[in-house]
Amino acid sequence: MTFLDILLQQSINGLMLGIMYSLVAVGFTLYFGVLDVINFAHGDFFMLGGFMALMLYAIAEAVGFAGNALVVVIYLFIGSMILTGVVGVVTERVCVKPVSKAPMLISLLVTLGLGIAIREAVRVLYPRGSDPKGFPTLMPQGSFNVGNIVIRYENLIIFGLGIAVIMAVNFLINRTKMGAAIRAVAQDGEAAMMMGVDLDRTIDITFLIGSAVAAVAGIMNGFYYGQTMFNIGAMMGVIGFSAAVIGGLGNIYGAIVGGILFGLLETFAAAALPYGAENKRVFAFLIVILFLVFRPTGILGEKIFERV
C-alpha cells in the first residue's frame, strides 16, 4: 500500500467512526436544546437500542420469521426505535423531568444514576448479559476495490443511513409544526406555553426522538462492529457529548461535524503519532479542552451573550 492508499483508507475508517459518534451527539444536542439537560444516560440508551434489536432478532428467530434480510432489518430498526423510545419517555417522566429545574449538577447526577441502572439492568436481565454479544450479519457483505482501498457496501449503507437519519431529525426540528414547538420550548419554555404549546407533550416527543435516534445508532454500531456489550455506553456518552460540543451544542448539523472531526482525530492520532494507538484519546480530549476554552460555542454554534 502506498502512502496515499493508507491516507485514504484511514480517512474512510475515520469517517465511519465519526458517523457513529455523530449519531450519539445528535441526542445530546437535542436534549440540551430543549431541556437544558445533559443526559448522561444517552450513551446507555445507545447500548439499550442494540440490545433491544438483539432481543427482537431472537424472538423473530424463535417464531421462524427470518426471511428477506431487508425486511428483518427494517423490523429490527422500527421495533427497537419504538421500544427504546418508550423506555426513554418513561424514564424522562419518572426521573429527568422532576429535576430539570434543579441545579445543573443534580440533573447530571440523576442521568448518570439512570445510566448505571440501565447498564446493570441489561447485564442482569439479558441472558448471560455480561458477555460480549455477536450481532447477526444482515448487511450485504461484499466489497469493491478502488486501487488498493477496500470499500465495503456495508460501510456505504451505514454511512448513508447515518447521514439520512441526522437529516431527518433536522427536518423534523426545523420544518414541521412539531419541530417548531420543540424550538419554541428550547428558546423559552414559559413563553411557548403561553402561545399554546403543550410543554409536557413536547418534552415527551423530544425524548422519544432522542432515544429512537440513540437506538438507530446502537443498531448501526452493532452491524458495523459485529458485536455489542452492556458497558459500551459510558465511553460513547462522553465522546458523543464532546462531539456535540465541538460541533456546537444545539446545532444538529454541528453534531455531524463534531462527530466526524472526533472520529478523524482519533484515527489519525492512532495512525500517525508515535505511541498514537494507546494515547489517541489523550490527544482527542486535549483538542476538546482547547475547543472549549478558545471557541466554547463550537464550530457551528452561535455566539451567546450572557444575560445580566
Next chain:
Amino acid sequence: MRNRFSLLWKRSHKGLVLTLCLLLVLGLVAAQCAPGAGKKETVKISFIGPLTGGNAGPGLGGRNSFLLAVKERNEDPDTKYNYEVVQIDDECKPDVGVQAALKASSDPDVVAGASHYCSMVAISTADTFHNQGMPSMVWGAVLPDITYGNDYVEITRVNGTQINQNEVHAKMMYDMGYRTVSILHDTTDYGRGHLKYFSESWEALGGQILSVQGVNVDQQDYTAELTKIKAENPDFIYFGGLTPSGIPIRKQMVKLGIEAQFNGTSGIKNESFNEALGPDAEGVICFLEGAPIDELPGGKAFLEKYEAEGYEEPPEAYGPFAYVAGHLIIDAIEKVGPDRAKVAEELEKNTKDRDTIIGKVSFDDHGQNIVPLITAYVSQDGKWVSWNKSEYAGGQRQLVPPK
C-alpha cells in the same frame, strides 16, 4: 422538672422511641443467632472474583465451578466438615479487591479462599492476605509477580503464568515457519505483561516484530490500528487482551481484508468469542495453561456435572482452575483442620503431584503451580478444539500460511 421534660416526651413520641429500642434489640439478637448448623461443624471458605462489570462472565463461570466443587464435597459423607462459601465481588478493581479481601479475612470463620481473576487485583491483595494470615489460592490471574514477587506462604496459584504461555506460543509459531508479527495489546497490565513475555520469547527465537500498538479496553474501533498493520503485511497478528476487544479486532481484520493468521492469549479462550464471531472465528489460535479439559476423564465428568447443575453461565477458561482450587483447599482443611496457619503451610508445602482435572498440580516454594502444561487451541466450526486433535494439525484444514 418532670413536667418540663415531658415536653419532649409526649405520649406520641414514646411510640417512636420504643419502636427504635425494640428494633435495636431485635437486630442484636438476630446477630447472635448463628444459622442452625447440621451435625458437622461448619467451615467457611471464600470465593473472590469479578461478579459484576465487564469481566463478570469469567468471574461467574469461576464462581459456579467453585460452588460445584464445594457442593460435591458437602454431599460426600466422608468429609469432616460442612463447607459454606462466602462469595465476594471484586469488580476487577484493585481498591475494591482490597476491601473484598479484608471482608473475607476479617471473618475469623473463613479459613481459606480462592481469589481473583484479574492480575491487578490479585497483586494488590497479596499483602492484605499476608497481613491477615489467610491462605488465598489464585484461580485465574496470570501475572508472574503475584507469586514470584513475594515470599508469602499464604499466596498460592493453581493456574500458570504468562511466561509459560508465551514461551510455548512463540515456539509453536516459529516452528511452523512464521517469522514476522504485528502485536496489539490492551494497555492493562494483562496486555502489557503478555507483550513483554511474548516479545522476549519471540526475539530470543529470532522472530521479527514489525510493530507494537497498545489499545484501550473501552474502544470498539480498531480500524486505524489494523490499517497500519495491513500495510506492514505481517505473517501473523498477536493480540494480548480479553474477549471484548478480541471480537471486534478479529471482525474488523476480516472486514479490512487482512490476510494474516490471528492469534490470541488465554484472555480470548471462551465461548462468547466463538458465539459472537460465528464463521469469522475459524482458524484463530489461543493458548491456555493446563490439559485440555474434555480429554481427561475427570474433566469430562466436571463438564457433565456443571451441565447438570444448570448454571446460567458457562465455566469459561478458568472455571476448571477455580474448581481445582476448591478441591485443593478443602483437601487441606480436611487434613489439618480449620486453622489458617496450618492450611497455608499445608497448601504451599504439600501440594505435590496431585491429579486434577487440569492435569498434575505441583506447587514450588513460591506456591506457584509449576506443571508447565500449556495447551494450544484453535477455533474449529465454532468450538475451541485442542490443537493436537484439530483438523488443522491433521492437515485437513490450513491456517493462513506465512508469507
Next chain:
Amino acid sequence: MDDQQRTLAGPWGIIILLGVELIIYVLFLALLLVPGGEILAAEALLLVAAVFYFRRNPALGARIQQLFAAHARIAWIGAVVLVLLIPFFIASSPYWLFTIIIAGLFLTACLGLNLQLGSSGMVNLASAAFYAVGAYAAGLLALGWGWPAWITLPAGAVMAGLFSALLFVPVLKTKGHYLALVTIAFQFMVTILLDNMEWTGGPQGLKNIPLFSVAGYSFNTAINLGFIKLPAYANFFYLMVLVVAVVGVASQRIYSSWVGVTLSTIRDDEIAAQTFGVQVNRWKLVIFSLGNCFIGLAGAFYSHLVGFISPPNFAFDKSLVMVSIVILGGMDNVFGVIVGSLLLIILPEKLRVVQDYRFLIYGLVLIIMLIFRPRGLVPFKARDFLDLAGPVRRKRAASASSTVSEGGA
C-alpha cells in the same frame, strides 16, 4: 417559651442530647456489625419513618436542633469521644475499620470538592485525577527519594494544588456544562496517561509504598492494650480522624469567614459579584487549588494506607462517587458531606448481600434520593448574614440574656 429554654439548658437537656447521639451511634455500629441485609432494610425503614415523623412534628426537630445549639460544646465532646471509641467496638472487623478509613478519605477529598462545587459553584468532575496526583506524588517521593510519610502527605497535597494550574485557563473561561466537559476530558487524559507512562509504573502502578511510620513506630502493628487487641488499621483510623479534623475545621472556618461569603456571591451571581468589587478570578483560582490540595492529601494518605496504587483506583467512576457524595449530602455544608461520604461508601459495601444486583440497586437508590431530596440529605440553609459579625455579636447576645445563640455546628 422561657421555661422551655431553661429545660433545654438543664441537665435533662444534656442527657437527651447524649441519648440522641448514642442512638445514632448504636444504629451506625449495628449497621456495620450485624451481618446480612436485614439490618440495612430495617434501618432504612426506620430512617424513612423518622423523616416522616419529623416532618409531621417539626417542633420536635426544631427543639432537638436547639438542644444541640445550646450545648454545642458538650455535643462536640460527646461526638468526638464516640468517634474515637469506634475501633474498640469494631475491633473484630478490620474490614469495617478499613471501610470507615476509606470513607474518611473520601470525606477529606469531598470537603475539598465541596469548596469548588458547593461553595463557589465550579464544577469539577476530575477530582479522581487530583486524587491520583496526590497519591502518585506521595508514592513516587517515598519510593524514589525515601521521603518519610509525614512529609509526603503534605507534599502530595501541594502537588495536587500545583497541578491545578493546568486547568486554570479553562476554569476561568468556561462554566456549567462546558466546565463539566473540560474536567471530564481532563480526567480521562490523566487515567489514560497513567496507564501509558513508564515512570508511574504503567498499569501496574506503584508497589511496596512504605506504610506510615513515625519515629520508628510502624502503623502496620496491631495495638495490644492488654484487655483488647486493636487491629493495625486502628493506627490509620486515628490518623484519619486527625486529618479529617484539620480539613473539616479549615473548611468550616472558610465557610464562616468573609472568604466564604465572597465565594457564595461568586456562586450565586458572578457578574453581580464582580460589579461589587469581588475579585472573582483570583478567588476562583485560589479555591480551585485549595480544594484540589485537600483531594491530593486524601490521595497521599491512600498511598501510605494500602501501599499499592494503580490507575484503576483513580478512574472516572471515583470522580462520580465524590461528586455524588457532595450533592447527595448537601452542597456547601460540611455536615452534609460527612453524611454523604458515610452513606455512599458504606451503602455499596452493605449492598454486597444482593450480589449481582448491587449496582442496579445503587443506581436506583441514587435516582430516588435525588428526586425526593434534590437539594441533598442535609440541604444548606440560607446564610444568616447577621451572624457574620460572629463572636462579637454572639458575646453581646450572651451577656444580654441567657438565650440560646444560633449558629454553632
